[in-house]
Amino acid sequence: MGYQFADSIGIHAPALNMHLAFVSICALYFVFESFKNKEKIGFKITSLIVFLFSFFFVLLVNTRMALLNALVGFLIVFFYEIRTKINPKKILLTSLAIVVLLGGILFLFIQKNPYMKEKYSSVTFAYMDKVGKLDEIDHPEIKVFNSLVTRVSIWKSAWELSVKNLPFGVGAADGKPELFKYYKQTNQHFLAKYEFPVHNQFLDFLLKFGILGPLVVLLYIFTIGYFGYDLKNAMILSFFLIFFTSNLVDDFLLSFDGIAFSGIWSSIFASYWLQQKFILDKAPKAV
Secondary structure, eight states: OOOHHHHHSSSOOHHHHHHHHHHHHHHHHHHHHHTTTOOHHHHHHHHHHHHHHHHHHHHOOOOOOHHHHHHHHHHHHHHHHTOOOOOHHHHHHHHHHHHHHHHHHHHHHHHHHHHHIIIIIIIIITTTTGGTTTSSSSHHHHSSTTHHHHHHHHHHHHHHHHTTTTTTOOOOOGGHHHHHHHHHTTTHHHHHHHHHOOOOHHHHHHHTTHHHHHHHHHHHHHHHHHHHHHHHHHHHHHHHHHHHHHHHSOOOOGGGHHHHHHHHHHHHHHHHHHIIITTTTSOOOOO
């Protein structure tokens, strides 16, 4: 249902859910801020409702990586809010209430969507003994189209082809054609038929640009992580987690939404880091 919803608005479901996961983490941060800043009760309730709705939409689109990232992002926000030591009792009570609400939403969603249990267990990890041998599975397009074994088979082929073309890769324009040709050369007819792209940004750039490719991606993404670590900022660290892990299973720096998503936010984070580290530090102190 979530993939159909994403298709109806013209966006790839994992890309949509990557955005929604970050929205949900930000919404949780503002829930805590509303309590810390002693906002009016109406504002607190509104913040909580927005957060719960945002988490519901993460579940609706229901991509595995985004849901995991959202839950880990919530833990990062909890951790940094508790570390502030500003009324820890209130923060702990708020955290407990939110955990109960999240648990309730997740439980109800799983009850109404029993396939979710299957998707996150047997479907995801099915046929892992068939890596690189998907054609041995009866009707693989039905049984393993979205399974981990398909991604790992793609990554295996991309890695083998990348190693053959080190140190400079096959070139930006030839990445996909060469990979599809390699599927045929290695008799992987299922992968060749559906022409699966790499689905891993680091491997994709290794294939196209050689050794320099994944190093550039690491520098770009880990710069965002450095901003979050240096500023001890939960939202920046959560964004880094989302974008890093999402690019392990997809290639978002090849699409406009991924480039724009990371480019806009990394610019905002860099600006905030510069303000905190240089502009505010050099401001005259009051006597």
